[in-house]
Amino acid sequence: MRNPALKVAGIAAAVTLLLTGCVSQASIRQDAGGQSGDTLTWGWSLPSTWDPVTSAVGNDVHALTLVYEGITEVDENGEARPGLAESWTYAGDGRSVTFHLRPGLTFSDGTNLDAAAVKASLERGKTAKDSTIAPQLATIERITADSETDVTLHLNQVDYQIPLLLAGKTGQVVSPAAAKDPARLATRPVGAGPFILTGYVPGSQATLVKNPDFWNADQIHIANFVLKPAPDPSVAVAGLQSGQYDVADLTAAQVAGVKAAGFPVLTTDVLPVRVLDVNNTVKPFDNPKVVEAISTAIDRRALVETANFGYGEPAWQPFPKGYVAYNPELENLYPHDVAKARRLLAEAGYPDGVDVQLALNRADDPVGELIQQQLNAAGIRTKLTVMTPGVNNYITRRHPFVLDQFNARQSPVQALQVLFGPEGLMNLGKTTPKELPAAVAKAGGYALDDPAYPAAIQKATKIAVTNMPNVFLFTVTRFTAHSPKVQGLRNWVDIQRFEGVRVTT
Structure with a gap:
């Protein structure tokens, strides 16, 4: 984003x-x-x-x-x-x-x-x-x-x-x-x-x-x-040493090198999550079984350990553990299972697999490359493409399948609207399950300290996640060197x- x-x-x-x-x-x-x-x-x-x-x-x-x-x-x-x-x-x-x-x-x-x-x-x-x-x-x-x-x-x-x-x-x-x-x-x-x-x-x-x-x-x-702009990985340490930066946002790949150079790094578990945006009005993503096959083919733990250097936790929903809108019933919603992913593709009418194009914000995102490998293994033949700089896919909706990051919102109700509402920026298909608006409105009707509020907002989360095509991957950790x-x-x-x-x- x-x-x-x-x-x-x-x-x-x-x-x-x-x-x-x-x-x-x-x-x-x-x-x-x-x-x-x-x-x-x-x-x-x-x-x-x-x-x-x-x-x-x-x-x-x-x-x-x-x-x-x-x-x-x-x-x-x-x-x-x-x-x-x-x-x-x-x-x-x-x-x-x-x-x-x-x-x-x-x-x-x-x-x-x-x-x-x-x-x-x-x-x-x-x-x-x-x-x-x-x-x-x-x-x-x-x-x-x-x-x-x-x-x-x-x-x-x-x-x-x-x-x-x-x-x-x-x-x-x-x-x-x-x-x-x-x-x-x-x-x-x-x-x-x-x-x-x-x-x-x-x-x-x-x-x-x-x-x-x-x-x-x-x-x-x-x-x-x-x-x-945040420093390029190749110059992060030099930028801090020279005073070009006093505080710098880092990627997971930069943390070890910056720490080794003697700079303090604040590590914070934050609200954002990595996610695949999916337009479910475009083939083959209009078939829910294809979207489920994608989610099932992805090994989220491997993404965390390999592509993100062990930081973060696997995620199947837009909220991290401990957050009021996090629904524990959604944990491990789609366990990694390559054979099941292939069966789902066959049931969707793609017994010989399917070709898709995954759009990335930047070419060097290691998460994209690993997802490509995982999807290929399940018969979801994935070609990576880099989006044109300056072209906002939330507006153009040119790419129906995008590796993204949901940067959360201050209100969980607002977060659900941004992700899943009919006018939500990250809802590329602009479709919404009919029962979701009522569930979101009901949750917003509870005072934040009302004992009934957590259950209501968690119910809305479940309705959204189990009916919408977004594929959540893992939670985000913010690294701040100074x-x-x-x-x-x-x-x-x-x-x-x-x-x-x-x-x-």
């Missing part, structure tokens, strides 16, 4: 965009936290767009959180906590929720961030032509700004997932003035996050400075922030944040 190109005409990738049009000199003063030269360079990934409403890439949220703040946040364990809203109150019938904003909030351009601005931002998410978050806002019937600091979401059904939902891209508040020019917003964000974007070279790097007006600015100890001069970096199961992080000299 990484690295689609920006879909904004007229961007010159070779020229840094100095964002003086949306950043005041007061906002970039270096005396507003830390000393001049207190810089952290993060090797992660540049976003596909700086507009959270049109972002179609799950991984974008980490970069977007540098410049935007959500109405809520999620803590290190993925639980909802205050963000722009210092608290929230549900009506007794669960059909509305009022968020109480912190007083005196402003956007990075100096304009007021009040209830009217939050209302405008959420309404844009619901109605914008290219919005990728509209399906997640479907339960919001209307929004009212009741005062300067109180904004109420009136719901068409009981939905206690809203505080979780608004902790990610869906709840990141965009300046209404900036949103009037979506093309400009894609490269020049105006939010109220911990940093302000001051320079941007698409595909190369983004430069940011501390936002002195961020509500939690006292916890931001980094004056200057640079975001670059220079010894970086202190206070913490493990986050969801969005990476930098409160409390310092760069020492």
Whole structure:
């Protein structure tokens, strides 16, 4: 789900965009936290767009959180906590929720961030032509700004997932003035996050400075922030040693070498999972037995041990063990069985096997090569192809069979919608079992601390997984290497944040 190109005409990738049009000199003063030269360079990934409403890439949220703040946040364990809203109150019938904003909030351009601005931002998410978050806002019937600091979401059904939902891209508040020019917003964000974007070279790097007006600015100890693409495996150690990177996202293959070079590596079991996206309206994937044969032919344990260096756990569903939506009944749902996979193919009308094409995001993904070997062994003759950089398959649906990664969502109900809903980005076939929407709505109708909630959300997970074609593979581990001069970096199961992080000299 990484690295689609920006879909904004007229961007010159070779020229840094100095964002003086949306950043005041007061906002970039270096005396507003830390000393001049207190810089952290993060090797992660540049976003596909700086507009959270049109972002179609799950991984974008980490970069977007540098410049935007959500109405809520999620803590290190993925639980909802205050963000722009210092608290929230549900009506007794669960059909509305009022968020109480912190007083005196402003956007990075100096304009007021009040209830009217939050209302405008959420309404844009619901109605914008290219919005990728509209399906997640479907339960919001209307929004009212009741005062300067109180904004109420009136719901068409009981939905206690809203505080979780608004902790990610869906709840990141965009300046209404900036949103009037979506093309400009894609490269020049105006939010109220911990940093302000001051320079941007698409595909190369983004430069940011501390936002002195961020509500939690006292916890931001980094004056200057640079975001670059994660280092290539061949130069990861050199990049850390030279100071090109202070913090770098690693692959499993890089961990041993970086540790051997003496750099600390945070290892975090996170919410994302590797998955095969399958369009079940395209032959041969329109036959459920073919999809089951694929899932049965895959040796998930071998993927973990061989292609992922022993990190992660085999998965048959989109949620890891210990997560509220994880359904234990789905464990080992399709045990590895080559003979059974061949029988399923024969029953599907392919006694001599079948030819398929598996699309990869990058040619050197070892998981793709091992899956190819496993499927070939079961008579599923697999040709690997690399998707064209910058072409978003969630939009084009050109490739019906894709090795992907589901980067989770803050709300499990939202996750089910993204993966399996009729408008879900990762639902390539745009089909949905008729009983799933009702099961998802029922789960969302329970308060998060209601004893009945876990069973309800787990039931929805089972309906989705046993009726939809997605083939889940294994859970993801995040590896974050950092220079010894970086202190206070913490493990986050969801969005990476930098409160409390310092760069020492």
